[in-house]
Every structure is written in structure tokens, then in C-alpha cells.
Amino acid sequence: MKVSIKVNGVQFEKDVEPRTLLAYFLREDCGLTGTHVGCDTSSCGCCVVVVDGDQAVKSCTMFAAQADGHEILTVEGLAQGGALHPLQQAFWDQHGLQCGYCTPGMLMTSYALLKHKPDPSESEIREELAGNLCRCTGYNNIIKAVRQAADTLQSAPAAK
Amino acid sequence: MIPAAFDYIRARSTDDAFAQLQRLGPDARILAGGQSLIPAMRFRLARPSVLVDINGIDDLNYIRAESTALTMGATARDSAVERAPWIGERRWSLIHDVSRVVADPVVRQMGTVVGSLCHNDPSGDWTTVALAARAELVVRGKDGSRTVSIDDFLLDSYTTAVEEGEMALAVRFPVPDDRTAGCYQKVERKVGDYATAAAAVQVSLNADGTVRQAGIALSSAGPCAVRVGEAEALLTGQVPTADLIRAAGDAAAKASDPQGDLRGSVEYKKNLAGVLVSRGLRQALARLGVQR
Numbered sequence: 001m002k003v004s005i006k007v008n009g010v011q012f013e014k015d016v017e018p019r020t021l022l023a024y025f026l027r028e029d030c031g032l033t034g035t036h037v038g039c040d041t042s043s044c045g046c047c048v049v050v051v052d053g054d055q056a057v058k059s060c061t062m063f064a065a066q067a068d069g070h071e072i073l074t075v076e077g078l079a080q081g082g083a084l085h086p087l088q089q090a091f092w093d094q095h096g097l098q099c100g101y102c103t104p105g106m107l108m109t110s111y112a113l114l115k116h117k118p119d120p121s122e123s124e125i126r127e128e129l130a131g132n133l134c135r136c137t138g139y140n141n142i143i144k145a146v147r148q149a150a151d152t153l154q155s156a157p158a159a160k
Numbered sequence: 161m162i163p164a165a166f167d168y169i170r171a172r173s174t175d176d177a178f179a180q181l182q183r184l185g186p187d188a189r190i191l192a193g194g195q196s197l198i199p200a201m202r203f204r205l206a207r208p209s210v211l212v213d214i215n216g217i218d219d220l221n222y223i224r225a226e227s228t229a230l231t232m233g234a235t236a237r238d239s240a241v242e243r244a245p246w247i248g249e250r251r252w253s254l255i256h257d258v259s260r261v262v263a264d265p266v267v268r269q270m271g272t273v274v275g276s277l278c279h280n281d282p283s284g285d286w287t288t289v290a291l292a293a294r295a296e297l298v299v300r301g302k303d304g305s306r307t308v309s310i311d312d313f314l315l316d317s318y319t320t321a322v323e324e325g326e327m328a329l330a331v332r333f334p335v336p337d338d339r340t341a342g343c344y345q346k347v348e349r350k351v352g353d354y355a356t357a358a359a360a361v362q363v364s365l366n367a368d369g370t371v372r373q374a375g376i377a378l379s380s381a382g383p384c385a386v387r388v389g390e391a392e393a394l395l396t397g398q399v400p401t402a403d404l405i406r407a408a409g410d411a412a413a414k415a416s417d418p419q420g421d422l423r424g425s426v427e428y429k430k431n432l433a434g435v436l437v438s439r440g441l442r443q444a445l446a447r448l449g450v451q452r
Contacts, residue, residue: 001168018168018211021198040161041199043352048266056266061198065168066191066215109266116243130351131264 003068007032008077016064022057023047025064026074034075034104035059038133045132048105049074056112058131075104078111086152087111087145096145098136105132110146119150163201167210171217174329178300180212182325188212190327192235192275195267220329230255230333234275238268253447254342254362255333258289261344264352277310278328280384282317283354287385289344290331292360292375297321298330305329317383339372340364341447345436346379349423355380356423357432359412361440363400365448371395376408376441378433381416388415391437400445402452409438 004013007030014029026035026049038046042061049059050073078085087107090096097103106129113120113128120128125146126139134142171177181188189208191197192215200206214220220234225246232241242259246252262268262276262285276286277297289295290310297308299322313321322328342362346355358379364372374395376388391408398404413434420426442452 017165019163019165019201021162024162041202042195042267045264045266055269057270058266061195061267062270063168063191063194063198063211065170066194066213068170112269127260128265131266 001065003064005064005067005069006071008072008074014064018063018065020064021060022049022062022064022067022072023059025067026059026072029064032074032076036101036104038101038105043133044102045105045109046102048108048132050108050112054112054115056109073108073111075107078107085111086156087114087149090145090148090152091142094141094145094148096137096142102132102134102137106134106142110149113146114150114153118154120146122147161202161204163198164204164207166201166208168213169210170213174214174217174220174300177212177214177217178327180210181327182302184210184212186324190214190234190275190278193237193271194275195263195271196275196279196281214327226335228335230335231330232273232333233330234328235272236274238262238271238273238276239265241273242268250447251336251338251340252342253444254289254293254344254360257342257344258285258360261285261346261348267352274328274331277313277331278320278322280314280316280318280320281354282382282384283358283380284385285344285346285355285358285379287314288358288360288377288379290333291377291385291387292342292362293333293336294375295331295333297328298332299326299328301326307332311387314384319384336362336364337372339366339448341444342375343440343443343447345440345443347432347436354423357381357416357418357429357436359433359436359440361437361444363395363441363444363448365450369399369450370397371400374408376412376437378412378416378437380429381418381433386415386417388412388437390415395441400441400450400452405438405441405452408441409434412437 036046038044047059187209191211191213222233224231346358362375374392376391378386390411416430416433418429
């Protein structure tokens, strides 16, 4: 079937099988391998992307067909003009990653979180990231990074 | 794993979705949030030959709080319940509690309440809450829509009163009176895991402090969610004393018929069911200003 999906502002028109999962569509049909597949069963959150601006979705548990006509933001779409997104900068500054495998999902879940709650408390960040697993960094620096990004985005609302 | 091949149909309206189901028969399945169905298809536990996607039908995506009922349409997301304007009201405290512990926060962005009820997993959260809150389902069949009480809706594991070619349109929670509070108690190894045990409790009090109505149900305690009628009967008409709360917990432990697994033995899970019912009753009563 034909699908037309806007990914990071670029329109992709592709012919896919209905059973194609969005994560594989992004990685294999669009060549955007920043979206990682971890557990492949909606447990780990490595594959989270943002649908229509503010909805965090595990892309291993959504069919590409369902995204037809919608807009997807992946980790590749965060940086603008060579400048890191405040979330990416904060993960860098706070050492919010070691191996980096879970990072795209952490970033995209955090992106949607800050759309809904621009000034989250530490416990709210912990709760909202509960569907994203990290096996090496530990969560403390990730939480600090999200908090830093919230401050940056609030003081510079023009930043995306 | 990749699911077995299937045909995909995007329904344009409720009428269209229903007509597709009638035409396609038993091999077609409704795709709502997909957060249980898609993993089941990936493990090849489910192999529908056609998916009828209802996500594009705007008039199924609603949550309406009206004078007699709170109604959630077939594609109302868990996350929409979490953010609903009435979610902080005491009478909805059972729904408040569960809305924060279903699966994980990202899964709740897609997952739907009606879909969870139709999936009827033995470890489901919404099925248990629906029993305690005495909800009913609106099911569309050949002869039009009918209303099914949750007790009649939940037939067996993964099996409901929705028959071939039918679809569930909405769930309705009756609006409890003002002196009502609830509580959802869930023990899980990690966020997103199946419950080791969970209990839903909802209590309405009379002006004299006696219990007008009690709803008590268990998850992960049998083939599908279990209503603990004995505990409800013990409390109804009585002042809920510490002894009665303990007795209600004992009745829940007795009613629980879990399977032993890596999350715990049968004995542990039965005991936990009783503890969670007693704990839930104490918290619901505390929300009504009654300390026990």
C-alpha cells in the first residue's frame, strides 16, 4: 500500500506492506537509523518518536500505515542548522548518556513531555520516563538533563 | 518478530467500520491503540487476516463527563484520561489512580480504555476498575447498539461479549454521588510489567457513615478480573470498621485464584490480593475523611 508520511519536515511517499512497523519504515525505507530498536516489544522505549508534534509513540508498536498522512519527528529532526536542540545539549552537558543506545528514545519522550509540561518536577520527569529503559548511564543524569532543557526552553521560548 | 501478513483497511466512519466487520467475518480485527494487539501479532499469538483501523474516526475519540455517566469512546486514549479536567475530583479517584499505572506513560499515549476492556487480559487494569465502578459497554451489533454490564461483558481470558462482526463503541462509568471515593492498588516488578496483584476499590457512604455501595475487584487473580462479591456484601450497610476492612481483605484473598509464576507463588499472590484490598479500602475511606 502507498503511504505518505512527513518525517522531520520531509515528505516520504513509499510503497509498504501493511505489516511494516513504523520503526522499520523509518530505518529501512527512510534511511533514518537514529531511531533504535531495542526490545522490539514496546517495553524499552528506544524506538520512541513524536507523532503530530506532541505525542510520544513507541514506533515498534505502530504500523507505518497508521502514520499515513501524519507528521513524525525523529531524533535526526531535533538539531536545527547544525545547532543541537536544548535537550541534546543538556544530555551532553549533564552526561546523560554512556553507550547512547537508549538516547534517541529518551530525547523524544522528553521532547513530548516538555510540550505537555514545560516545567516538570523531578518526580514528574521520573514518572514520564518510566517507559524508557537505560541499562548503563543510570537515570540521575538523564533526569538532570531534562530539567536543564526545561530551564533553557523556558528562558528562550523561541527555541523549538 | 514481524507480524504475519494482513490486509489493512482504514475505516472512514463507525458505519463503515461496522460494515467492514460484517463483511469480513471472524478473521478481521479492530485496530485501536494496538498496544496489546500489535505485540500479540508480532509474537504470532494473533494472526488476523484483516485489520480495520478505527483511529481516523473522529467521533469515536471522546471523553464526555455528563450528569449521569462518564463515557469514553472506542479510541479515547489512556493519556487523555490522565489529563482530563475532572480527573482530580474525589468521586473519580479510582479512575485517577488507574490512569497513572496502566502500562507505561508512552504506551498510554496510544493505548485505549475500550481496547483494553475488549482485550480482557487476566492482568488487565481497566477490566478490574470497570468491575469495581460498575461500568457498562456499548456494543454495536446487527440489531443496533446494546448496553452490556461489565459483569456480563467479561466472559473469559481474552474473550468478551463482543461477538463476531460486532464492535464495542464506548464504555460508560455511572457518575457516583459526592460521598464516593476509590483507590487502585497495584504491585508490579517494574513499570509496564503485568501486575503481580492489583485491587480496585470504590466506596460510597451514607450520611450516617455506613456504606451505601462498595465495589471491589481483583486483577491477576483468575482467568479474568474477579469481583469480590463477598467483600462487597460484608461492607454494604455497615460502618466500615478496621475489623470489617480486614474481613473484606480476607474475603479477597479467598476469592483470588492466581497462577504461580516468577512474580510470586499462589500463596503470596492470594495474600497480596487481601492486603491490597484492605489497603485500598483504608485509602478510599481516608479520601472521604474517615481514618481507619
